[in-house]
Every structure is written in structure tokens, then in C-alpha cells.
Amino acid sequence: MSEHESADSGDDDQELGITKSKEYETGEWYAEVVKKAGLANYAPEGMSGFIITRPRGYALWERLQGFLDAKFKDTGVQNAYFPLFIPESYLEAEKDIVEGFDPEVAWVTHGGHDELEERLAVRPTSESIITPYISQWVRSHRDLPLRVNQWCSVVRWEATETKPFFRTKEFLWQEGHTAHADRDGAWDETMTRLDQYESVYEDFLAIPVLRGQKPDHDKFPGADTTTTVEALMPDGKSVQGGTSHYLGTSFAEAFDITYSDEDEAERHAHTTSWGLSWRALGALIMTHSDDQGLVLPPTVAPTQVAIVPIWQEDTKDEVLGYAEGVAEELEEAGIRVELDDRDTRNPGFKFNEHELNGIPVRFEIGPYEVEDDEVTVVHRPDGEQSTVDREGIAETTREHLDEVYAKLYAAAEENLEGEVREADSRDEILGTIGQHGGYVKAPWCGDEECEDEIKDQIAAEIVMVPFEEDDDRHGTDHDDTCAVCDDDATRTAYFAKSY
Amino acid sequence: MSEHESADSGDDDQELGITKSKEYETGEWYAEVVKKAGLANYAPEGMSGFIITRPRGYALWERLQGFLDAKFKDTGVQNAYFPLFIPESYLEAEKDIVEGFDPEVAWVTHGGHDELEERLAVRPTSESIITPYISQWVRSHRDLPLRVNQWCSVVRWEATETKPFFRTKEFLWQEGHTAHADRDGAWDETMTRLDQYESVYEDFLAIPVLRGQKPDHDKFPGADTTTTVEALMPDGKSVQGGTSHYLGTSFAEAFDITYSDEDEAERHAHTTSWGLSWRALGALIMTHSDDQGLVLPPTVAPTQVAIVPIWQEDTKDEVLGYAEGVAEELEEAGIRVELDDRDTRNPGFKFNEHELNGIPVRFEIGPYEVEDDEVTVVHRPDGEQSTVDREGIAETTREHLDEVYAKLYAAAEENLEGEVREADSRDEILGTIGQHGGYVKAPWCGDEECEDEIKDQIAAEIVMVPFEEDDDRHGTDHDDTCAVCDDDATRTAYFAKSY
Numbered sequence: 001m002s003e004h005e006s007a008d009s010g011d012d013d014q015e016l017g018i019t020k021s022k023e024y025e026t027g028e029w030y031a032e033v034v035k036k037a038g039l040a041n042y043a044p045e046g047m048s049g050f051i052i053t054r055p056r057g058y059a060l061w062e063r064l065q066g067f068l069d070a071k072f073k074d075t076g077v078q079n080a081y082f083p084l085f086i087p088e089s090y091l092e093a094e095k096d097i098v099e100g101f102d103p104e105v106a107w108v109t110h111g112g113h114d115e116l117e118e119r120l121a122v123r124p125t126s127e128s129i130i131t132p133y134i135s136q137w138v139r140s141h142r143d144l145p146l147r148v149n150q151w152c153s154v155v156r157w158e159a160t161e162t163k164p165f166f167r168t169k170e171f172l173w174q175e176g177h178t179a180h181a182d183r184d185g186a187w188d189e190t191m192t193r194l195d196q197y198e199s200v201y202e203d204f205l206a207i208p209v210l211r212g213q214k215p216d217h218d219k220f221p222g223a224d225t226t227t228t229v230e231a232l233m234p235d236g237k238s239v240q241g242g243t244s245h246y247l248g249t250s251f252a253e254a255f256d257i258t259y260s261d262e263d264e265a266e267r268h269a270h271t272t273s274w275g276l277s278w279r280a281l282g283a284l285i286m287t288h289s290d291d292q293g294l295v296l297p298p299t300v301a302p303t304q305v306a307i308v309p310i311w312q313e314d315t316k317d318e319v320l321g322y323a324e325g326v327a328e329e330l331e332e333a334g335i336r337v338e339l340d341d342r343d344t345r346n347p348g349f350k351f352n353e354h355e356l357n358g359i360p361v362r363f364e365i366g367p368y369e370v371e372d373d374e375v376t377v378v379h380r381p382d383g384e385q386s387t388v389d390r391e392g393i394a395e396t397t398r399e400h401l402d403e404v405y406a407k408l409y410a411a412a413e414e415n416l417e418g419e420v421r422e423a424d425s426r427d428e429i430l431g432t433i434g435q436h437g438g439y440v441k442a443p444w445c446g447d448e449e450c451e452d453e454i455k456d457q458i459a460a461e462i463v464m465v466p467f468e469e470d471d472d473r474h475g476t477d478h479d480d481t482c483a484v485c486d487d488d489a490t491r492t493a494y495f496a497k498s499y
Numbered sequence: 500m501s502e503h504e505s506a507d508s509g510d511d512d513q514e515l516g517i518t519k520s521k522e523y524e525t526g527e528w529y530a531e532v533v534k535k536a537g538l539a540n541y542a543p544e545g546m547s548g549f550i551i552t553r554p555r556g557y558a559l560w561e562r563l564q565g566f567l568d569a570k571f572k573d574t575g576v577q578n579a580y581f582p583l584f585i586p587e588s589y590l591e592a593e594k595d596i597v598e599g600f601d602p603e604v605a606w607v608t609h610g611g612h613d614e615l616e617e618r619l620a621v622r623p624t625s626e627s628i629i630t631p632y633i634s635q636w637v638r639s640h641r642d643l644p645l646r647v648n649q650w651c652s653v654v655r656w657e658a659t660e661t662k663p664f665f666r667t668k669e670f671l672w673q674e675g676h677t678a679h680a681d682r683d684g685a686w687d688e689t690m691t692r693l694d695q696y697e698s699v700y701e702d703f704l705a706i707p708v709l710r711g712q713k714p715d716h717d718k719f720p721g722a723d724t725t726t727t728v729e730a731l732m733p734d735g736k737s738v739q740g741g742t743s744h745y746l747g748t749s750f751a752e753a754f755d756i757t758y759s760d761e762d763e764a765e766r767h768a769h770t771t772s773w774g775l776s777w778r779a780l781g782a783l784i785m786t787h788s789d790d791q792g793l794v795l796p797p798t799v800a801p802t803q804v805a806i807v808p809i810w811q812e813d814t815k816d817e818v819l820g821y822a823e824g825v826a827e828e829l830e831e832a833g834i835r836v837e838l839d840d841r842d843t844r845n846p847g848f849k850f851n852e853h854e855l856n857g858i859p860v861r862f863e864i865g866p867y868e869v870e871d872d873e874v875t876v877v878h879r880p881d882g883e884q885s886t887v888d889r890e891g892i893a894e895t896t897r898e899h900l901d902e903v904y905a906k907l908y909a910a911a912e913e914n915l916e917g918e919v920r921e922a923d924s925r926d927e928i929l930g931t932i933g934q935h936g937g938y939v940k941a942p943w944c945g946d947e948e949c950e951d952e953i954k955d956q957i958a959a960e961i962v963m964v965p966f967e968e969d970d971d972r973h974g975t976d977h978d979d980t981c982a983v984c985d986d987d988a989t990r991t992a993y994f995a996k997s998y
Contacts, residue, residue, distance in 0.1 A: 041632065046586040046617050052632055055577035062578060078554035079561060084583075084621070084652055084669055085605075087545040106584075107609040108621065111656035111668075112602045118545050122607065124584070124622070133540065133551055142843070148554060153583055157610035169610075170583050190682075271778060344641070 011065060016352055018293050026235040030286055037357050040164045049162050049169035054356065059302040065151060067204050068174070068276065070151055071196045077176060078475055080148040082129050085120035090128045094254045100221030101125070104156040113276040122155040127273055130177045131255040138269060141181055141261050145189065149176040165282030166499050174276035179269040186270035190246040193274040194227045197242035200276065203285045206297040206408040207231050208416050209241055210494065212464040217448040224248035230464050231283045232416045236437020238463045238496040239283045242305050288408050294358030295381045297408050298401035305330060305337045305397060306354040310347045310366035322370045326363065326393055333394035339455035355380055360404045361397065379404050426453065426484045429495055433460045439496045443473055443489030445482035453484050454495060462493040515851055517792050525734040529785055536856050537792040539574040539663045548661050548668035555856065557799040560671060564650060566703050567673070567775065570695045571648055576675060581628050584619035589627045593753045599720030600624070603655040621654040626772055629676045630754040637768060639762050640680055644688065648675040664781035665998050668718050672776035678756055678768040685769035689745040692773040693726045696741035699775065704783045705796040705907040705917050706730050708740055709993065710961040716947040723747035729963050730782045731915050735936015737962045737995040738782045743773035787907050793857030794880045796907050797900035804829060804836045804896060805853040809846045809865035821869045825862065825892055832893035854879055859903045860896065877904050922971040925952065925983045928994055932959045938995045942988030943973055944981035952983055953994060
């Protein structure tokens with residue numbers, strides 16, 4: 001194992017422990033977990049805002065990619081790859097895009113020793129280069145729906161402080177772009193992708209989310225509707241976990257995506273775009289980890305089970321042989337297992353290291369386990385320990401992995417449920433968020449100004465408005481008034497501080 | 500199927516046929532195959548040198564990635580992700596790198612509205628940003644070997660004509676970077692990766708390759724040895740199919756990668772780097788395809804079998820039901836099958852389309868096949884047709900897929916074998932390459948000037964020198980003289996025109 005481990009090690013022994021407190025110093029604690037669990041390094045001088053994603057961090061992204069990409073492929077999405085650069089004039093073809101991203105674009109001005117005639121944007125998002133090709137590929141209603149996705153990195157030159165996976169100038173993501181014959185098709189697509197993002201969080205990362213849409217003034221530039229899944233972090237802030245945009249016909253009009261329908265009439269297509277970034281990893285790390293280090297649900301963990309054999313010189317062969325047999329049996333059953341047979345480290349060190357690195361289940365195997373045909377099983381993060389039969393170990397392991405997932409999800413769900421509070425007045429919104437963080441549900445008239453009043457006071461904003469069908473304030477059969485201005489409320493708004 | 504197809508279609512019917520001849524207009528024929536099989540589009544004005552990789556093209560890259568990445572992971576490689584940009588000062592830390600790539604670098608000079616203090620290179624290769632981190636991660640001999648790889652795009656601002664997958668300003672590739680305690684470890688690594696590249700060609704793309712090393716004057720900037728696999732294209736030119744570099748200690752010295760050995764002595768590590776790009780797809784398309792369009796080995800083909808049901812109104816249910824049963828059986832056996840049940844297209848159109856798109860095996864199923872419990876099987880590219888039993892169809896299909904692979908490989912091998920010729924004099928080298936193309940093996944003294952004499956005359960160069968153990972001219976027990984200068988020959992050189 002040591003050979004395969006090496007790209008992730010290299011830290012000195014005394015660096016293993018987490019020294020910051022999740023509860024009291026969340027930001028510093030997060031940075032320490034990211035560094036000490038070997039997930040990422042900050043890039044050095046001259047590259048502030050960028051990170052180096054190390055193998056343990058990238059492995060999480062690869063597993064997430066595998067989960068989501070399989071869902072995409074099952075639902076008609078094909079992957080493609082478009083150029084990294086976008087000529088300035090393309091961005092300008094969609095004025096909302098250019099207004100939305102202009103202050104954040106990195107510009108290439110020279111190729112080799114020559115100045116370029118037109119400068120090129122490093123893609124901040126790819127609507128303006130993908131949409132013209134969708135326009136070429138769509139001729140008839142038979143070409144619809146058309147769906148392409150790419151896994152790539154994008155660059156947004158934000159000046160704020162770097163926070164690995166949450167806020168970096170370059171980040172990894174996927175961006176999907178689709179065209180449909182009509183609103184219904186495009187809206188269904190928007191919802192299908194939002195459902196899949198919800199599933200990434202709830203079924204894969206063990207994080208419950210809220211779903212809804214962004215207020216109109218906070219939509220993706222040019223979108224008709226921006227839908228979102230929001231996850232609550234332990235510091236009481238909300239993370240926008242993934243967004244799926246129904247773009248209406250605005251991009252089709254700007255880039256001339258038309259098709260001839262069954263009656264040979266030319267129509268504009270309805271388009272969507274949707275993206276999920278490695279911010280999901282930030283939410284993952286932040287939600288479950290603790291003062292011992294990283295905690296990972298077994299779904300996403302690159303290694304699900306670490307086997308630590310405990311031997312003396314005279315029991316070594318026996319213990320190691322037994323442990324190897326267990327490892328083989330798990331491996332054959334498709335469980336990601338690592339037998340930690342290093343003899344340069346003692347078991348206590350190994351326990352700490354595997355805890356730091358977030359391996360969900362540890363097996364301890366010593367002479368007693370061998371004698372009794374058993375295995376000692378320890379769960380991360382709660383340390384729950386039990387002794388199980390050697391026979392049927394693969395099946396038993398699966399049950400334990402499921403149990404660990406369920407524990408993590410239940411803890412996150414309990415946290416979320418306790419952190420959604422109601423408020424009916426401006427002062428109540430301010431007071432509740434100020435005191436507790438979390439989400440505050442309040443009746444809202446729909447005006448940006450009312451949100452601004454809150455934002456100006458405590459940097460909280462409306463992160464989400466439930467969909468009409470989930471919102472009993474939608475429509476006219478209620479008599480609530482806006483918590484801020486006392487006009488009629490038309491929607492329920494979720495206020496929160498946000499990443 | 501039509502729904503999943505749509506992102507690849509959109510071409511008008513009359514565009515299906517290939518109009519150029521592979522034999523007589525190889526370049527134009529290649530461009531036409533790439534376009535009409537829906538693999539890639541050229542990027543438009545302002546973006547010359549870039550391509551749009553469409554779903555059918557990207558799917559080939561995804562399959563190649565899957566094949567090679569599994570080999571990497573089985574041999575201790577971990578994936579990571581490093582920033583897209585590299586500060587100019589980093590490039591300058593390795594003077595060979597900066598000299599090698601300076602004329603080809605795309606430069607970012609502005610972030611948002613601000614000019615950057617230091618301009619950033621869009622990575623042309625990542626040694627100069629990865630090596631400093633390897634330096635941080637390596638402390639002791641226990642941290643070695645250390646291996647990281649990334650799948651990404653790189654940019655090289657070459658002014659030459661665009662040829663999709665062969666020559667583009669941005670291309671997809673993987674780059675691996677490793678550090679080892681000594682020369683032996685690093686050399687073994689270099690060879691392991693070269694073996695894996697050879698396997699990509701020979702076991703996955705059905706292309707036999709030659710292996711060896713580049714002449715010293717044509718090595719990767721800063722390398723001790725550059726090894727290569729070379730594939731012969733049907734137009735008689737050689738393609739550098741993948742390169743694996745033993746870097747010696749030059750990068751370790753420039754970026755200070757040292758480790759303490761067993762005796763606590765500080766030593767410089769030996770490093771390697773190795774890369775394979777989507778040029779492999781260019782070689783794939785060029786080697787096997789024909790005047791009917793794309794030809795793919797079943798290994799890389801996203802769809803291995805297309806089933807075309809042939810029915811009249813009164814036989815439709817029966818034929819379709821039977822075809823669906825066959826499709827299900829193949830799918831359950833893990834064969835990538837597509838039932839083409841579109842009723843807007845006739846069978847002849849479907850045959851042409853599947854041939855254009857390079858589906859290796861076609862099943863034709865009509866009332867006769869149903870009655871006799873059989874399936875008609877047609878191979879791409881040679882049209883070989885046979886009738887097989889419905890029973891055991893999955894197993895039979897596997898045999899046919901293997902047969903198609905073997906045919907493609909044999910044809911490419913025969914071509915290669917006929918295109919390696921010997922020459923003993925300058926005029927013979929020039930005459931042979933001028934008349935036949937292909938490789939010319941000749942005794943060589945090792946001097947760049949002798950290669951230049953050939954290069955100046957016919958733009959052929961030494962693409963490869965066999966490894967010492969494969970080269971009976973290495974050493975002193977022969978009395979050959981250099982074909983160009985008549986000094987003692989020390990090696991055999993393979994001259995060829997090159998992509």
C-alpha cells in the first residue's frame with residue numbers, strides 16, 4: 001500500500017492532528033481539514049485565488065463525476081468539448097452574459113510573441129460559444145431535444161478571499177446546454193437536472209437540500225427562471241449547491257436557434273443550461289467533518305474500509321494472513337478496501353490517520369479476532385464499535401456502510417430541520433438570522449427593495465423561493481403581508497447568509 | 500433512439516456520403532470524414548486553430564480515457580488537478596522549458612478590468628507548476644515513488660494549418676509526472692508508461708506501432724531521454740503517438756526536489772513525465788476509415804452493433820419484437836448495441852448512416868431471419884456477411900467483434916510491414932522516402948547534421964531510433980557506416996515524414 005499512498009503523504013507526523021475547532025473557528029478549521037487531509041493546497045504567490053487539487057481531493061470529484069455522469073447518460077445527455085477561449089465579440093452577442101461576467105473575465109491578449117487581433121475570454125461559462133453550434137446543429141423538430149454537456153474548468157476573476165472548493169478563481173464543473181421545441185420540454189429538462197442535483201446531495205453526499213428558485217433579480221444573466229438546490233452549512237450559511245436555468249427563447253433569439261416544426265413553420269427553440277461545480281465538495285467537507293478531520297459518506301469515499309492488523313512478532317503471520325483474506329473477500333464484493341499493513345507505523349497512528357482522511361469504517365484485526373473468527377468494526381465519525389462474525393463479512397460490511405451513510409444523513413437533516421425558522425416582520429428576520437443563522441421563512445411581496453433592506457443590515461439575502469406548487473402563499477387565498485413592507489405577500493422567501 | 504441521437508445529427512440527408520478519396524486526396528478525405536461522421540467542427544473566424552469536439556468525437560476520447568486511466572490506476576498513478584495558468588516566472592525557472600515553449604504560449608494579461616502584475620501562461624504543459632509541489636510533498640525516501648496525472652487541455656499557439664485531433668491550438672491530453680529515488684526507478688517508470696501507450700494503440704485502437712527514442716536534438720526540453728511510439732499513417736507519414744520522458748535530475752535540480760535516503764543523506768530525485776493526446780484519435784480515424792466513412796475497432800466504438808429491422812406493415816410487430824429480444828440479450832451481456840427502429844428512415848439509409856459513423860457490426864433482421872431463428876451479420880469495413888443462429892447470439896457477437904478487431908489490426912500491420920525499407924546511402928534514403936513514403940531504416944552516426952541534410956531535401960526526419968537492446972548497430976561489433984556521412988554508424992535511425 002505504501003507505494004500507492006505516496007502522492008498523498010509527505011506530511012510530518014506531528015501535523016496529523018486538527019488543532020482548530022469546527023464550532024468556534026469554522027473557517028480556520030475548514031482550511032486545516034482541507035490541508036491536512038491532503039485534499040488541496042493553496043497556490044503560491046502570483047496565483048492567489050487558485051488551488052492545487054491533490055489526489056485525495058480529486059478522487060472525490062472523480063467519484064461525484066461518475067455518479068452524476070451516469071445519470072446524465074441515462075437521460076439522453078451526451079458529453080462534448082468546446083474551446084477554452086471565447087472571442088470577445090461572441091460574449092457581446094448576448095448582452096446579459098457580457099454584463100453579468102465582464103468584470104470577472106480573464107483575457108488572453110497574446111499568442112506567442114504576437115498580440116491577438118481580438119482578445120479572447122477564458123470561458124467563465126460557455127453559453128456564448130456553445131449556443132451558436134446548437135444553432136447550426138438544429139434544423140428540424142427531429143433534431144430536438146438536443147443535449148450536450150461538458151466537464152471542464154472555468155475562470156471567474158473574483159477578488160474575494162480564496163476558500164478551497166467554495167471560492168476559487170478557477171473551478172471544475174459541468175455545464176449542460178440543451179434545446180427543446182417548446183416551453184414544456186425545456187421546463188421538464190430544467191427540473192430533471194435539478195432533481196439530479198438534489199440526488200447528488202441527498203443520495204450521494206448525505207446532505208439534505210432545499211429546492212426552489214432564485215428571486216428574479218438574482219437569476220442567471222438572460223435566464224427566464226433560475227432554479228437551485230440549497231444546502232445549509234454548520235455555520236448557519238447557505239450554499240447554492242447547483243443551478244438549473246430555463247432560458248426561455250432569449251438565447252435562441254440572440255444566437256438564432258430556429259427549427260422547422262411539423263408544419264414547416266420556423267420557430268425559436270427554448271433552451272436550458274445547468275451546472276454543478278466542485279463547490280459540492282466544499283459542502284461535503286464542511287457538513288460532515290469534525291475536529292478529528294475529514295468525514296466522508298461511504299458513497300463518495302475512495303476507500304470505504306481500512307483494515308488495521310494488530311500483531312506482535314509471534315502473531316504477525318497469522319494476523320496478516322487473516323486480514324488479507326478479509327481484504328480479498330471485500331474486494332471481490334466490490335467494496336473499496338485498503339489493508340494497512342505498514343510495519344513502520346503503529347496501530348494508534350494508523351487509526352488517527354484513517355480518521356483524519358475520512359475513511360468511513362475501520363476494521364481492527366488482532367489475535368483475539370483471529371481466534372474467535374471475528375472482526376472488530378469501528379464507525380467514523382461516532383466511534384461506534386462492534387464485533388461481527390468473519391463469516392458473511394462482505395454482506396455485513398455493506399450493512400455497516402449503509403448505517404454510516406444513514407447516520408450522517410440523519411445528523412445533517414436534524415440540523416437543517418432545526419435551522420428553518422419563521423418570521424413575520426423585518427425585525428424578526430434580522431433578529432433571528434443575527435442570533436441563530438440558518439434560514440428564515442418569511443412572507444414576501446416580491447420586491448428587490450425589501451430584500452435590500454435586509455441585505456444592507458446583515459448581509460443576508462433571499463437564497464430561495466419555493467416553487468409555486470410548494471408555496472401556500474402563492475395565489476390569492478391567504479392574507480399575509482410582506483414581512484418587510486406590509487404590501488400583499490405573493491411568495492414565501494427563504495432568507496439566509498450565503499457562501 | 501432518435502432522442503439520444505439528436506446532438507449528433509442535424510445534417511441533411513444528401514450530406515451523408517463521403518465524396519473525397521482516401522488514396523488520392525488524403526487530407527481532404529480526412530477532413531470530410533471528421534465532419535460528416537459528426538466528430539468535430541472547425542471553430543469559426545477569430546478562433547482559427549480550435550475545434551469543437553462533438554459528442555461522437557468526444558465519446559471516442561472518453562473510451563480511450565477509460566482504457567488508459569484504468570491502467571494508470573492499476574500501476575500506482577493518482578489523478579490530480581493543477582491550475583490552468585502558470586506565472587511567467589515559473590516557466591523561467593526551467594530555462595529549457597521556457598525556451599522550448601515560449602513562442603507558443605498564450606498569455607493572460609488582464610483579470611476583469613485590471614492588468615495583472617505578472618502575466619500568466621495558459622499551460623502548454625505543466626512541469627513548471629507541478630514540479631514545485633512534488634518538491635513540497637517529497638521529504639523522505641518513503642514518499643517515493645510519487646506519481647500524479649491530470650487529464651486536461653493544454654494550449655500551444657502554433658501557426659500551422661489546423662487538422663482536427665492532429666494539430667490544434669488547444670488539445671486534450673493527459674500528462675503524468677513522477678518522482679523516484681534513483682535512475683532505475685525513473686527509467687522503469689518511463690518504460691511502464693511507454694508500454695501502456697503501446698497498448699493503447701495495439702490492444703485498443705488496432706494500430707501497430709514502432710517504439711524507440713527520439714534523437715538527442717529532438718528530445719523534450721530538459722529531458723535526458725524522450726521515448727516514443729510511432730504509428731504509420733496511410734499517406735506514408737509517421738505520427739508520434741505518445742511520449743514518455745526520463746528527465747534525469749534536471750527538473751529536480753531546477754525545482755529542488757530532494758529527499759533524505761535511508762542514511763539520512765539528501766539526494767535529488769529522478770523525475771519523469773509522459774503524455775498522450777487526442778492525436779491518438781487522429782491516428783485512429785486516419786488508419787482504419789475508408790471512402791464510406793469512419794471505421795472503428797469494436798473496442799473504442801461507442802456503439803458496437805447496430806440492429807436494423809426490416810419490415811413491411813404486416814411483419815412489423817413480429818420483426819420488431821424479435822429485434823428487441825436480440826438487443827436486450829446483447830445489452831445484458833454488456834455489448835453496446837443500438838436498435839435502429841426509426842420508421843422515418845428506410846433500411847438502405849440506415850446502412851449508409853451506420854457505415855459513415857463507423858459502427859463495427861450490423862445486424863439485419865427481417866421476416867426470413869425471424870422464421871429461421873437467425874440473424875444476418877455484416878462486418879464494417881469489408882462488408883463480409885454471414886447468417887448466424889439466434890441462440891447464443893451474445894457469444895457469437897463477441898466472436899464477430901473480435902474478428903473485426905483482428906481484421907483491422909492485420910490490415911494495419913500488413914501496411915506497416917510493407918512500409919519499412921532499408922537504405923544505405925543518402926540518395927537511397929531520399930529516393931525511397933520520395934517514392935514510397937513510409938519508414939526508411941538506415942545506419943546513422945548520431946549527428947544532427949546528417950539528419951539535417953535529409954530534412955533540407957524532403958522534409959523527412961529521424962522520427963525514432965530503436966532502443967539499444969533492439970538495435971544491432973549499437974556497440975562495436977559491426978562495420979556499418981553512416982548512410983549520410985560515412986563516419987562509423989552507432990545506431991539505426993528511422994527516417995520518415997511526420998505529422
